[in-house]
Amino acid sequence: MSASNNIEKVVxxxxxxxxxxxxxxxxxxxxxxxxxxxxxxxxxxxPGGQLMLxxxxxxxxxxxxxINGQEMMDLFFKQAMRFDTRVVTNDGVATEVxxxxxxxxxxxxxxxxxxxxxxxxGDDGYDCLAHSVIVSTGAKANWLGLENELRxxxxxxxxxxxAVCDGALPVFRDKVLAVVGGGDSAVEEATYLTKFASKxxxxxxxxxxxxxxxxxxxxLENPKLEVLWNKGVVDVLGDESITAVKLKDTVTGEESTxxxxxxxxxxxxxxxxxxxxxxxxxxxxxxxxxxxxxxxTTSVEGIFAAGDCVDSVYRQAVTAAGMxxxxxxDAERWLADQGIE
Amino acid sequence: MSASNNIEKVVxxxxxxxxxxxxxxxxxxxxxxxxxxxxxxxxxxxPGGQLMLxxxxxxxxxxxxxINGQEMMDLFFKQAMRFDTRVVTNDGVATEVxxxxxxxxxxxxxxxxxxxxxxxxGDDGYDCLAHSVIVSTGAKANWLGLENELRxxxxxxxxxxxAVCDGALPVFRDKVLAVVGGGDSAVEEATYLTKFASKxxxxxxxxxxxxxxxxxxxxLENPKLEVLWNKGVVDVLGDESITAVKLKDTVTGEESTxxxxxxxxxxxxxxxxxxxxxxxxxxxxxxxxxxxxxxxTTSVEGIFAAGDCVDSVYRQAVTAAGMxxxxxxDAERWLADQGIE
Numbered sequence: 001m002s003a004s005n006n007i008e009k010v011v012x013x014x015x016x017x018x019x020x021x022x023x024x025x026x027x028x029x030x031x032x033x034x035x036x037x038x039x040x041x042x043x044x045x046x047p048g049g050q051l052m053l054x055x056x057x058x059x060x061x062x063x064x065x066x067i068n069g070q071e072m073m074d075l076f077f078k079q080a081m082r083f084d085t086r087v088v089t090n091d092g093v094a095t096e097v098x099x100x101x102x103x104x105x106x107x108x109x110x111x112x113x114x115x116x117x118x119x120x121x122g123d124d125g126y127d128c129l130a131h132s133v134i135v136s137t138g139a140k141a142n143w144l145g146l147e148n149e150l151r152x153x154x155x156x157x158x159x160x161x162x163a164v165c166d167g168a169l170p171v172f173r174d175k176v177l178a179v180v181g182g183g184d185s186a187v188e189e190a191t192y193l194t195k196f197a198s199k200x201x202x203x204x205x206x207x208x209x210x211x212x213x214x215x216x217x218x219x220l221e222n223p224k225l226e227v228l229w230n231k232g233v234v235d236v237l238g239d240e241s242i243t244a245v246k247l248k249d250t251v252t253g254e255e256s257t258x259x260x261x262x263x264x265x266x267x268x269x270x271x272x273x274x275x276x277x278x279x280x281x282x283x284x285x286x287x288x289x290x291x292x293x294x295x296x297t298t299s300v301e302g303i304f305a306a307g308d309c310v311d312s313v314y315r316q317a318v319t320a321a322g323m324x325x326x327x328x329x330d331a332e333r334w335l336a337d338q339g340i341e
Numbered sequence: 342m343s344a345s346n347n348i349e350k351v352v353x354x355x356x357x358x359x360x361x362x363x364x365x366x367x368x369x370x371x372x373x374x375x376x377x378x379x380x381x382x383x384x385x386x387x388p389g390g391q392l393m394l395x396x397x398x399x400x401x402x403x404x405x406x407x408i409n410g411q412e413m414m415d416l417f418f419k420q421a422m423r424f425d426t427r428v429v430t431n432d433g434v435a436t437e438v439x440x441x442x443x444x445x446x447x448x449x450x451x452x453x454x455x456x457x458x459x460x461x462x463g464d465d466g467y468d469c470l471a472h473s474v475i476v477s478t479g480a481k482a483n484w485l486g487l488e489n490e491l492r493x494x495x496x497x498x499x500x501x502x503x504a505v506c507d508g509a510l511p512v513f514r515d516k517v518l519a520v521v522g523g524g525d526s527a528v529e530e531a532t533y534l535t536k537f538a539s540k541x542x543x544x545x546x547x548x549x550x551x552x553x554x555x556x557x558x559x560x561l562e563n564p565k566l567e568v569l570w571n572k573g574v575v576d577v578l579g580d581e582s583i584t585a586v587k588l589k590d591t592v593t594g595e596e597s598t599x600x601x602x603x604x605x606x607x608x609x610x611x612x613x614x615x616x617x618x619x620x621x622x623x624x625x626x627x628x629x630x631x632x633x634x635x636x637x638t639t640s641v642e643g644i645f646a647a648g649d650c651v652d653s654v655y656r657q658a659v660t661a662a663g664m665x666x667x668x669x670x671d672a673e674r675w676l677a678d679q680g681i682e
Contacts, residue, residue: 017402020402021402021659024400024402025400025505028399028400028508028509029505029509029533029536030509030536030537058369059365059366059369059666060403061358061361061362061365061416061417061420061662061665062401062403062404062408062413062416062417062420063403063416063420064416064419064420064423065423067403072403075402075403075404075405076402076403078405079402079403079404079405082405082406083509164366164370164670167369168369168370168371168424188674188677191677192370192673192677195370195371196371214678215678218677218680290635292634293633293634293635294631294634294635294654295654313635313636313670314666314667314670316663316666316670318362318659318662318663318666319663319666319667320663321402321659321662321663322657322659322660322661322662322663322664323663324402325400325655325657325659325660326655326660329505329654329655329657332533333529336529336532336533336559337555337556339559
């Protein structure tokens with residue numbers, strides 16, 4: 001199965017808010033984009049991106065009553081497909097939405113940027129050549145890897161990897177919450193959550209925060225915030241919703257239980273940039289570096305990037321979608337500049 | 342009517358996609374934002390922004406069937422108000438959506454950035470002090486100022502100031518279209534429209550394009566594109582939809598009529614930055630300069646900017662919304678850094 005005779009104008013890798021928005025704009029610009037949406041490789045890395053792991057999305061503008069994360073990605077997908085978007089599946093290229101299509105999505109396995117057109121190898125044999133590529137592969141929140149943790153995260157049971165997204169939900173108001181981590185993000189998220197919670201624990205494996213001194217000092221002065229030093233989470237308790245976490249002291253090995261109503265992971269994210277195999281410039285945390293931070297250009301001309309794989313700061317559906325739009329407009333203008341019709 | 346005893350944590354000026362998204366995020370961060378949405382000062386400068394002048398929006402992700410521009414802004418507004426957003430109206434500060442509220446919206450007349458907290462004067466006497474401000478006042482497309490032009494633009498009658506937004510609409514497929522202007526944007530938009538149209542005229546007042554040579558050369562080589570040199574549009578003809586434009590030769594004064602099915606204005610935009618009275622750094626075209634183009638910070642600490650008033654490149658609802666989100670997150674973190682609760 002190969003499309004190598006046909007050089008794609010623009011290939012989009014990824015199917016979160018950035019990917020489908022890029023596809024929507026590219027399709028409306030008559031570029032007939034080909035999307036490698038990606039396959040479900042694990043419970044926490046699935047096509048559709050991070051929103052597939054959340055229930056209520058209250059902060060994507062346009063939905064005053066909120067919307068379910070999976071429904072929202074389905075709307076994005078359908079809108080891209082309404083125009084001339086094509087997706088790579090187990091059965092080749094699909095141009096229409098059909099039942100079960102999600103489970104047949106294929107990803108891009110690798111990409112060769114050393115020659116033009118660029119060569120893309122699919123997970124399952126669907127390869128292609130492309131004049132331009134939009135990388136929107138996202139990032140995955142790091143989880144502890146506990147079975148109950150991911151189960152409760154996916155069911156809206158009070159476990160989350162995004163305080164900005166979920167902290168304001170009514171279920172967390174005036175409740176005891178905890179943040180796992182000790183870096184800048186963890187301190188930022190714990191401080192943010194004190195606006196809503198009755199109390200916020202920070203659960204940290206060491207005896208010192210990694211956050212900058214000024215942030216750490218302010219956090220330690222916050223009367224609603226208490227750091228549980230030298231503690232690791234060994235289990236998450238609760239049937240439908242989280243009720244407590246079981247902790248283990250990293251020094252003494254002693255176990256304890258803390259009752260709470262919400263757990264927020266803040267132990268970093270991992271951008272999905274490994275498949276690029278060093279061919280695009282990345283930053284120290286492996287996020288793709290933009291050549292011009294206002295635009296979507298990267299270190300290789302003709303390769304554009306959008307969404308959480310370039311964003312270690314905001315990580316919101318609407319910021320990712322905005323970047324997807326920019327990438328498609330940039331790609332369209334770049335192709336026009338190259339005289340590629 | 343004054344709120345000067347109460348210092349606002351964050352004031353948002355503007356009510357397009359950037360403004361309401363900033364309000365949504367700031368409200369969910371418990372900042373209880375105060376929005377000066379702006380008043381309708383003319384037919385083409387109204388609260389809600391540029392989308393209020395469009396009918397079908399097909400490229401805001403989340404609405405596979407498209408959505409009416411005014412309905413979309415109503416959803417944005419309601420979502421911000423669902424949380425703790427407050428808006429300045431003729432009758433003071435409103436905290437709930439009610440019938441006729443739009444017609445009572447008030448704007449910010451001026452702002453004094455020389456002291457902290459910043460002082461904001463409302464159009465109609467509602468003044469306030471603010472620790473931080475998000476400027477999202479938008480930009481207005483420049484129009485020729487012809488009565489039929491704006492009428493047909495607002496009724497979806499084939500007149501538009503955004504080829505990227507509207508060019509792919511079915512009504513323009515395989516039709517004769519025209520772009521007014523001779524700069525880079527005009528050439529870009531005309532080239533873009535050749536993908537859909539049977540023919541695209543560029544109507545230009547002079548005998549030479551202002552666009553860069555390489556772009557101009559490529560445009561002139563495009564078989565679907567024809568420049569009508571030394572022509573100004575003096576009238577737009579058509580009852581429900583545009584059927585023709587009346588042109589006048591800028592050299593000979595001779596009048597002529599060209600039949601067409603769509604007219605796209607590309608004679609620039611004017612960002613709404615005058616009210617800042619030189620207190621924020623602007624670029625040569627009067628767009629607000631970002632201190633860090635990846636973020637929303639400006640030349641004055643505590644002042645953030647988002648949407649079309651900073652964006653001369655993309656100008657899309659979803660990019661503006663993404664910037665509004667960034668500005669609220671930046672403002673929230675800046676306030677936390679300052680220890681302002």
